Amino acid sequence: xxxxxxxxxxxxxxxxxxxxxxxxxxxxxxxxxxxxxxxxxxxxxxxxxxxxxxxxxxxxxxxxxxxxxxxxxxxxxxxxxxxxxxxxxxxxxxxxxxxxxxxxxxxxxxxxxxxxxxxxxxxxxxxxxxxxxxxxxxxxxxxxxxxxxxxxxxxxxxxxxxxxxxxxxxxxxxxxxxxxxxxxxxxxxxxxxxxxxxxxxxxxxxxxxxxxxxxxxxxxxxxxxxxxxxxxxxxxxxxxxxxxxxxxxxxxxxxxxxxxxxxxxxxxxxxxxxxxxxxxxxxxxxxxxxxxxxxxxxxxxxxxxxxxxxxxxxxxxxxxxxxxxxxxxxxxxxxxxxxxxxxxxxxxxxxxxxxxxxxxxxxxxxxxxxxxxxxxxxxxxxxxxxxxxxxxxxxxxxxxxxxxxxxxxxxx
Amino acid sequence: xxxxxxxxxxxxxxxxxxxxxxxxxxxxxxxxxxxxxxxxxxxxxxxxxxxxxxxxxxxxxxxxxxxxxxxxxxxxxxxxxxxxxxxxxxxxxxxxxxxxxxxxxxxxxxxxxxxxxxxxxxxxxxxxxxxxxxxxxxxxxxxxxxxxxxxxxxxxxxxxxxxxxxxxxxxxxxxxxxxxxxxxxxxxxxxxxxxxxxxxxxxxxxxxxxxxxxxxxxxxxxxxxxxxxxxxxxxxxxxxxxxxxxxxxxxxxxxxxxxxxxxxxxxxxxxxxxxxxxxxxxxxxxxxxxxxxxxxxxxxxxxxxxxxxxxxxxxxxxxxxxxxxxxxxxxxxxxxxxxxxxxxxxxxxxxxxxxxxxxxxxxxxxxxxxxxxxxxxxxxxxxxxxxxxxxxxxxxxxxxxxxxxxxxxxxx
Numbered sequence: 119x120x121x122x123x124x125x126x127x128x129x130x131x132x133x134x135x136x137x138x139x140x141x142x143x144x145x146x147x148x149x150x151x152x153x154x155x156x157x158x159x160x161x162x163x164x165x166x167x168x169x170x171x172x173x174x175x176x177x178x179x180x181x182x183x184x185x186x187x188x189x190x191x192x193x194x195x196x197x198x199x200x201x202x203x204x205x206x207x208x209x210x211x212x213x214x215x216x217x218x219x220x221x222x223x224x225x226x227x228x229x230x231x232x233x234x235x236x237x238x239x240x241x242x243x244x245x246x247x248x249x250x251x252x253x254x255x256x257x258x259x260x261x262x263x264x265x266x267x268x269x270x271x272x273x274x275x276x277x278x279x280x281x282x283x284x285x286x287x288x289x290x291x292x293x294x295x296x297x298x299x300x301x302x303x304x305x306x307x308x309x310x311x312x313x314x315x316x317x318x319x320x321x322x323x324x325x326x327x328x329x330x331x332x333x334x335x336x337x338x339x340x341x342x343x344x345x346x347x348x349x350x351x352x353x354x355x356x357x358x359x360x361x362x363x364x365x366x367x368x369x370x371x372x373x374x375x376x377x378x379x380x381x382x383x384x385x386x387x388x389x390x391x392x393x394x395x396x397x398x399x400x401x402x403x404x405x406x407x408x409x410x411x412x413x414x415x416x417x418x419x420x421x422x423x424x425x426x427x428x429x430x431x432x433x434x435x436x437x438x439x440x441x442x443x444x445x446x447x448x449x450x451x452x453x454x455x456x457x458x459x460x461x462x463x464x465x466x467x468x469x470x471x472x473x474x475x476x477x478x479x480x481x482x483x484x485x486x487x488x489x490x491x492x493x494x495x496x497x498x499x500x501x502x503x504x505x506x507x508x509x510x511x512x513x514x515x516x517x518x519x520x521x522x523x524x525x526x527x528x529x530x
Numbered sequence: 531x532x533x534x535x536x537x538x539x540x541x542x543x544x545x546x547x548x549x550x551x552x553x554x555x556x557x558x559x560x561x562x563x564x565x566x567x568x569x570x571x572x573x574x575x576x577x578x579x580x581x582x583x584x585x586x587x588x589x590x591x592x593x594x595x596x597x598x599x600x601x602x603x604x605x606x607x608x609x610x611x612x613x614x615x616x617x618x619x620x621x622x623x624x625x626x627x628x629x630x631x632x633x634x635x636x637x638x639x640x641x642x643x644x645x646x647x648x649x650x651x652x653x654x655x656x657x658x659x660x661x662x663x664x665x666x667x668x669x670x671x672x673x674x675x676x677x678x679x680x681x682x683x684x685x686x687x688x689x690x691x692x693x694x695x696x697x698x699x700x701x702x703x704x705x706x707x708x709x710x711x712x713x714x715x716x717x718x719x720x721x722x723x724x725x726x727x728x729x730x731x732x733x734x735x736x737x738x739x740x741x742x743x744x745x746x747x748x749x750x751x752x753x754x755x756x757x758x759x760x761x762x763x764x765x766x767x768x769x770x771x772x773x774x775x776x777x778x779x780x781x782x783x784x785x786x787x788x789x790x791x792x793x794x795x796x797x798x799x800x801x802x803x804x805x806x807x808x809x810x811x812x813x814x815x816x817x818x819x820x821x822x823x824x825x826x827x828x829x830x831x832x833x834x835x836x837x838x839x840x841x842x843x844x845x846x847x848x849x850x851x852x853x854x855x856x857x858x859x860x861x862x863x864x865x866x867x868x869x870x871x872x873x874x875x876x877x878x879x880x881x882x883x884x885x886x887x888x889x890x891x892x893x894x895x896x897x898x899x900x901x902x903x904x905x906x907x908x909x910x911x912x913x914x915x916x917x918x919x920x921x922x923x924x925x926x927x928x929x930x931x932x933x934x935x936x937x938x939x940x941x942x
Binding site for chain 2: 134171174176179183184190193202262
């Protein structure tokens with residue numbers, strides 16, 4: 119029997135009614151002849167409640183105990199989903215991470231899946247079981263302790279199962295009906311994409327379009343797992359949602375697939391740093407050790423042995439960065455004039471694998487922004503993405519203008 | 531290091547504050563030099579919530595999935611308790627049933643513990659860990675599935691660990707401060723017992739004094755585990771609470787240890803049953819198969835080949851019993867005139883190992899009730915217990931009169 123993986127997120131299993139609705143979707147796939155592996159998240163809100171308890175109990179918690187506590191929500195939904203399927207006369211049983219076992223590293227709260235032996239579940243499929251319901255987000259370490267994969271980890275669980283069982287497809291049921299050219303709340307003409315390439319999805323995910331966890335997309339790309347994002351709140355056909363796939367499977371596509379943005383950015387500049395070999399490494403090591411996720415980096419031309427270093431990071435990490443730089447200065451690790459922080463910026467990016475073969479995308483983007491009177495503060499580019507940092511108040515305007523200019527409301 | 535087992539029930543771990551309070555008690559025992567095994571229940575209310583979800587999802591649920599869902603509450607408290615202890619600088623870690631492993635039978639939702647290997651936890655004690663926090667109520671079947679021990683099963687978990695680790699004592703922390711001569715809400719002169727024999731505790735537990743789960747007392751008696759019941763809401767000394775122990779350890783005791791009662795009893799009489807060999811077996815097999823927990827049984831003298839059969843059972847099982855008897859009659863399994871049900875009775879019992887060596891306890895009990903004008907409807911006796919069924923409206927009066935007559939307010 120071909121295997122299908124179906125993943126239901128927290129909002130899709132938030133109540134017994136929604137679990138029933140999700141189970142009906144599973145039943146439809148079973149009736150098509152699939153052996154189905156269902157990956158479930160915790161009921162929405164449950165994981166946050168557990169995390170809250172852990173933080174209140176122990177701010178500097180032992181991550182092994184954090185994992186033991188926080189993983190329990192998925193066990194509840196796995197059991198309830200199996201029971202719901204049984205009520206519908208679909209042979210099903212639940213599996214917790216350690217029962218499969220989902221073997222992970224020992225990096226608690228951020229573990230990586232190393233191996234998923236398929237024999238236990240395949241043996242049950244051979245006996246006539248039609249659905250294996252697996253608690254997402256969790257695994258077991260070589261020491262036999264429960265691990266979790268980090269927030270959103272159930273997506274990664276789903277893709278890893280799809281790879282291990284060579285599933286025909288991995289369907290991610292969520293509260294949106296697919297991947298859009300941009301956020302419809304910002305641009306009403308945003309269009310749902312039928313297909314998107316792994317690389318594009320990766321850039322969109324890491325740019326804050328929180329439809330899929332970045333790691334799950336990486337994993338899907340590596341193992342060529344066909345990933346489909348669709349809504350659990352609508353009747354679905356086989357062509358619903360958005361298919362995330364290899365670029366070869368996309369016949370026609372726009373040069374630009376989407377416009378992404380990130381609102382809560384800050385721009386920081388270290389003014390008049392003594393410029394010497396290795397100074398960039400020293401600065402960004404200090405920031406990294408302080409837990410600051412640096413995104414864009416720009417270094418000005420050096421004058422008289424001194425330079426300015428600019429980077430962007432999430433707004434809520436500014437204080438951390440300031441502390442790390444002050445410590446470096448007082449500890450004589452390196453010297454600088456002052457540290458500027460602008461917490462009123464946003465990042466806007468255009469993403470598309472078509473850029474590889476089309477020139478002029480950057481020029482067009484800059485022209486569009488210029489036409490709107492929007493000043494570009496920092497630019498970074500990759501093979502398939504151009505990002506700019508701009509004043510936050512222009513963010514919506516920039517997104518709408520770019521969406522229009524690249525004609526994203528029209529299919530290729 | 532000597533090992534101490536401490537069990538905290540649902541009300542004792544109902545909030546993070548209460549978990550902190552319980553952890554402090556554990557810290558006190560660690561500072562005395564014990565290696566401590568802490569058994570925790572789920573936060574009060576959590577298990578009921580999970581059971582509710584399972585029942586709503588699937589009224590005739592698969593007990594394996596029930597266990598997978600319902601066991602999750604204990605995992606949460608085990609992790610939170612370990613974190614709380616770590617915050618107090620007490621080296622601790624949590625263990626779920628399958629990690630120990632607590633090996634049980636496959637009788638899901640009513641599993642029995644078969645073996646608790648001590649090597650994993652002892653190895654950690656040897657490395658310097660001071661507290662093993664174990665999720666109560668759960669274990670793992672030979673098939674590798676999660677099992678639960680039935681409601682109140684955490685008491686049994688605690689006693690089984692005390693036996694497996696040859697613990698010096700098993701302290702059961704609960705919301706009452708010990709075992710009383712009777713319920714203080716019925717008789718204000720009720721006195722807390724310092725010690726009580728296993729056999730007496732067994733009778734009291736099965737008679738509805740819900741301080742300890744009956745199976746845990748049986749297990750403690752078999753393995754000679756010293757069991758102490760005490761409150762988690764009061765400062766405690768080494769002599770606090772009530773010690774449940776071997777009768778040899780009780781130097782002086784009253785002939786009667788306590789007066790127990792059960793309010794929700796019903797008396798049923800099958801009138802004019804054809805009396806033939808095996809008729810009692812036939813009737814009570816039918817009742818047992820219908821899930822009726824028959825307690826007292828009385829058979830009248832047979833006249834002209836017909837007899838009356840009387841039994842008592844919980845009030846809420848009367849309808850089930852009536853259905854079973856009607857079916858037996860219509861199916862010609864046996865014949866009878868009519869079935870009477872009196873749902874306005876209560877059971878009152880006096881319990882004490884001293885009865886073995888003292889005569890006249892039954893006579894005195896009957897005289898006390900007679901002096902109060904209370905009619906006895908059914909009597910049963912065991913070596914250490916005399917129970918009577920009486921009109922419910924006299925129950926409080928009977929308890930108070932017996933408590934007085936046997937001078938239970940005075941220590942031996």
